[in-house]
Amino acid sequence: MQEFGRSGAVALGLVTGLDSDLLAIVALSLQVSLSAVAMAALIGLPLGAAAAVGRFPGRRPLIVLLNAFMGLPPVVVGLVIYLLLSRAGPLGHLGILFTPAAMILAQTVLIVPIIAALSRQVIEDAWVEYGEQLRSLGSGPARSGFTLLWDTRFSLLTVILAGLGRASAEVGAVMIVGGNIDGxxxxxxxxxxxxxxxxxxxxxxxxxxxxxxxVFALNASAYLIKEAVQRRHG
Amino acid sequence: MLPLVLESVTFEVAGRRIIDRVDATFTHGTRTVILGPNGAGKSVLLRLCHGLLIPSEGAVRWGRGDDSIARQAMVFQRPVLLRRSALRNLTHALALRRVPRRERLARARAALDTVGLASVAERSARVLSGGEQQRLALARARAVEPAVLFLDEPTANLDPAASREVESVIQDIHEAGTKIIMTTHNLGQARRLGDEVLFLARGRLVERAGIDDFFRHPSSSEAVAFIRGELPWH
Amino acid sequence: MALKHCVHTRIGAAAAAVIAAPGWSADRFITVASTTSTEQSGLFRHLLPVFEKKSGIQVRVVALGTGQALDMARRGDADVVFVHDPAAEEKFVAGGYGLRRNEVMYNDFILVGPKSDPAKVAGGRDIVAALRAIQAAKAPFVSRGDKSGTHAAELRLWKLAGVDPVSGRGNWYRETGSGMGPALNTASSLNAYLLADRGTWLAFKNRGDLRIAVEGDRRLFNQYGIILVNPARHAHVKQAAGQQFIDWVVSSEGQRAIADYRIGGEQLFFPNAAAR
Incomplete structure (x- = not known):
């Protein structure tokens, strides 16, 4: 128990002291994870919507795949990205191994399935409610997908926060593709x-x-914003 | 685009016959009310007409071969509104019908006005009362100026006052020249709004008659029993 | 300096923008594949700023076990390797992956063990005898088990002792497959013996009941070498900047900087580059 107290004191000291190394590390963490979440959302949300409302061959295997990949081991993702980005690998010429770009890429791969699978569930539930009405209005599947993405935005914020949680918590992938290079x-x-x-x-x-x-502060502010906006929009 | 002709339309789900060889023709100008006990297949028949369901056998044909859903609209028992303002719900529907952008706002406002919702145009549709939501759904249907409007138990969830308002909007739409085809379990409403009755029992079209004839001289035993059951004082 | 640059480089949302972002690859820097011992002992934090200030070349260190570091260099992902397993280094150079191997510095391995000393080896100088005693007593022993330089040295010593530790696997011999620090953490909580490099030991804080049990044996010598990755094999290797770093490390100035690094007054690494 004594150790927790001591760590609490050290943590307080780190934060109040505005240690510049710590600030740089925090800034990079945020930059990497937020960028990865933004990219994963750009890919994962349309993918989730397509899996929810689309009717195309391979849809069911895709859903199973996305659900299974929510639990991708970060170390394995890191290793695969490492092998791809390594100079001896197919993307070696990009020269981005051991850079933040590689870390963003690895985390994006890690959280696209989470965002896609969870948003698929959210949008499919909404589709059950809205489907007939949207078809009656003459809305095609693609258009309906985007309409539902916007209409479920409050639930999707939670989905995105789940992705952010995963990104900011993982160490296996960024360790391998980033190399943990000081500074x-x-x-x-x-x-x-x-x-x-x-x-x-x-x-x-x-x-x-x-x-x-x-992470708590990020979630709390997202939640408060969501509450405020949702109260107005129902 | 009228008449709408049903040719021996049959609809089955998992081997169970919901609609059984229905033949009917719907022409311009009259208000058709579909009546029948619970489970008779009224809502399913409406969806088959509207194109939301595809017949297992038989055909749904429109005059002059124009079966475009763009000339039809449907209002459901529970209004499905998007999580955006009342006005934006209407412009969304207009956009789907390819109404030019510059006309949408004016048409949306005009439609809101006709259902008495001009004052809540900017309010989120999701926070409106049940009656307001159903009127908004009617305004949305009306804004697209359909040739045919299908209504599935449009007042089932509303109190008497709200029901009256909705009925009056339906009457307006009829007077503006739109063909009305609706289901209801409210015989008073059928009498107030209907010109003719299609009476369904166990998926079959049992009787078709003018509204007064139907209530005064029902020709089938099912209709006799139904009217007795619904109006015990009769 | 480069860090600030990174942090302030806005990351575009589009994948293409991120992957093509030039800021991270165009800077003047070299990548050095090195060992956990040099990183975790704090040597690089002391050494690199001196070189960076003088040369304007940023040195990016990826700290791995020696085996992994050499693998990384073989794939072309480093410009320079700075490791401590002379036999593996010679093989690396002979295989055409690296140019000349330069000796840089040495320190020594130590046998660390619990205060209770169940194998009764504390205070000795004969590492081989100590290992035999540990095996005989079936006293818990933590091995790196990660193909690092320290792991290679440990296996050589077991061979000299004529003991096959693998027979004790799952029993008294515990392979952790982890870096020096994590292995020390494990040994500390298991009260086990383990072979450590002195640098990491001196910088390590979570010692618990662990003490140095055996030190000073000639066979515990730990030599570090530095090698430029062969640009003929990997064209993108930054030959000039990498060679500049190597030249500086073995120069009298670099050697003096290594000798200057101390923890609690104790010198961690002893420069021994051959004068050139």
Missing amino acids: VTRVMTTTIALETSKGDLPLALALGIVLITL
Whole structure:
């Protein structure tokens, strides 16, 4: 118990001291995870909508695949992206291994299935309610998909937050494709792993507290905004 | 596009026959009310006419071969409105009917006005009362100026006052020249709004008559029993 | 400096923009594949700023086990390797993956064990005898098991002792498959013996009941080498900048910087580059 108290104090010190290394690491973590979530949403939401309202061959296997891939092991994703981006790999010429771009790519791959599978469920439920009306209005499947994406936006915000949670919590993928390079690809989770390796458990736990607080703050503000807007729109 | 002709229309789900060889012709100018006990297949018949369901056997034909859903509209028992303002619900429907962008707002406002909802145009559709929501659904149907309007138990969930308002809007739409085909279980409403009755029992068209004839001299035993059951004081 | 640049580089939402973002690849930097011991002991944090300030070249270190670091370089994902397994390094160069191997510095391995010392080896200088005693006592021993330089050294020592530790696997011999720090954490909580490099040990904070049990054996010598990845094999290798780093590390200035790194007054690495 004593260790938790000590870590709490260290965490407080880190935050109040506005340690510049820590700020840079936090900024990079946010930059990587938020970019990955934005890209994953751009890909995953239309994919989820298509799987929900589309009628095309391979739809059922796609849904099963998306559901299964919600649990993709980050280490495996990291390894696959590493092999792709490695100089000896097919995308080696891009030269982005061990850069934030590689980390964004890995996290995007990791959370596209989460956003697609969960939004598929949300939109399919809405489709049950809206389907006949939209068809009656003359709305085709593609148009209906986008209409439902907008109409379920409050539920989809939770879906996106689930993606953000996964992105900001994972360490396996960014460690491998980012390399945990000091000042370049070191993010919160890889720093925590490193400090744990060094045996500085209080510092590692303190960084964990900062990370959890950050994720909590992001979720809380998203929730409050959603509440306020939803009250107006029903 | 009228007449609408049903040729031996049959609809089966999992081997169960819901609609059984219905032949009927619907012509311009009259208000047709589809009556029948629960489970007679009224709503299914309406959806077959509208094209939301495809007959298992037989055919639904429109005059001059024009079966476009764009000239039809349907109002459901429970109004399905999008999570946006009342006005935007209407412009959305107009956009789907390829109404030029510059005309949409004016037409939407005019339609809102005819159902007495001009004052809540900017309010979110989802926060309107049940009666207002159904009137908004009617305004949406009306805005697209359909040749035929299908209504499936449009007042089933409303209190008497709201029902009256909805009935008066239906009457307006009829007077504006739109063919009305509706189901109801409210015989008073059938008498107020109907010109003719199609009486269904167990999926079959049992009787078709003018509204007064139907209530005064029902020719089938099913219709006699139905009128007795619904109006015990009769 | 480059960090600030990264943080401030706006990431476009589009995938193409991210992948093509030039900011991260066009800077003057080299990638060094190195070991967890050099990273986790804090040596690089001391050494690299000196070089970066002088040369304007940023050094990006990816810290892995020696085996993994050499693999990474074989795939062309590093410009320079800085590791500590001379036999594997010679093989790497002989295979045409690297140019000349330069010796840089040494320190030593130590046998770390619990205060209770169940194998009765504390205070000794003979590592081989100590390993035999641990096996005989079936005292818990944590192995890196990750093909790192330290793991390779440990396996060599078991061979010298004539003991096949694999027979004790799952029993007293625990392979963790992890870096030096995590292995130390494991040993600390299991009260087990383990072979560690002195640098990481000195920088390690979660020691618990662990103490140095055996040190000073000639066979515990730990040599570090640095190699430029062969540009003939991987055309994108930054030969000039990589060679500049290697030249500096083995120069008298670089060697002095290595010697200057201390924790609690204790020197962690001893420069021994051959004068050129």
